[in-house]
Amino acid sequence: MSKSIGKIFGVGSTGTYGYENNYTNYLKNYNTANYDNTLNNMTAAALNMSQNLSALPAYQFSVAPSDTARQEAENATFQSYVDRLMPQYQQQTADMQTRLINQGIPVGSDAYERAMGELQSAQNAALNQAAYQSVLNGQNAYSQSLADSINAAQFNNTAQQSYIDQILSLLTGSVSGYNNQSNLYNTQQGIAARQAEAQQSGWNNMFETAKLFK
DSSP: OHHHHHHHHTTTOHHHHHHHHHHHHHHHHOOOHHHHHHHHHHHHHHHHHHTTGGGSOOOOSOOOOOHHHHHHHHHHHHHHHHHHHHHHHHHHHHHHHHHHHHTTOOTTSHHHHHHHHHHHHHHHHHHHHHHHHHHHHHHHHHHHHHHHHHHHHHHHHHHHHHHHHHHHHHHOOSSOHHHHHHHHHHHHHHHHHHHHHHHHHHHHHHHHHHHHTO
């Protein structure tokens, strides 16, 4: 009877538990020292890197273009036009006055005022065009500052994420000593559960056999 019980329990049966025993022996003899030492070095490096996270620039969720850049571009553009046009206007005005006087048109007369008004209107139109161009340049500067802000934010966020990814990659491992022990424990638990199930089944068979011989 003990022999049949032994078969039921699977004791010494390589067909039932051999692969598990082989795997268990393999896990017990698996040398993880090199990996564990390397992992310890990498996790130490990850710890040192993580301590620098507070020194990194804050993650940017929004950007703000520079209105100062817009105003400076407008002012610089308009001033450049004024610096170039005003000497011309002064010379044009002086030439017009001389021409009118030489034509016998007195200062203050209707003809004089009309001629000088037409000259000033032409000059003002050029100044208005200069103002319009300065606004366009200001808008371009504003748009460029927005693009620069976006690029800077993206560079900052990408650099920060890359730094974090480096930390995470240092923490990524395959089979550490902990993993090895976990695998060993799970395998032994599976063996124990199957042995308990086989033992219970064996006792049930013995009980049924005993009832037949009563």
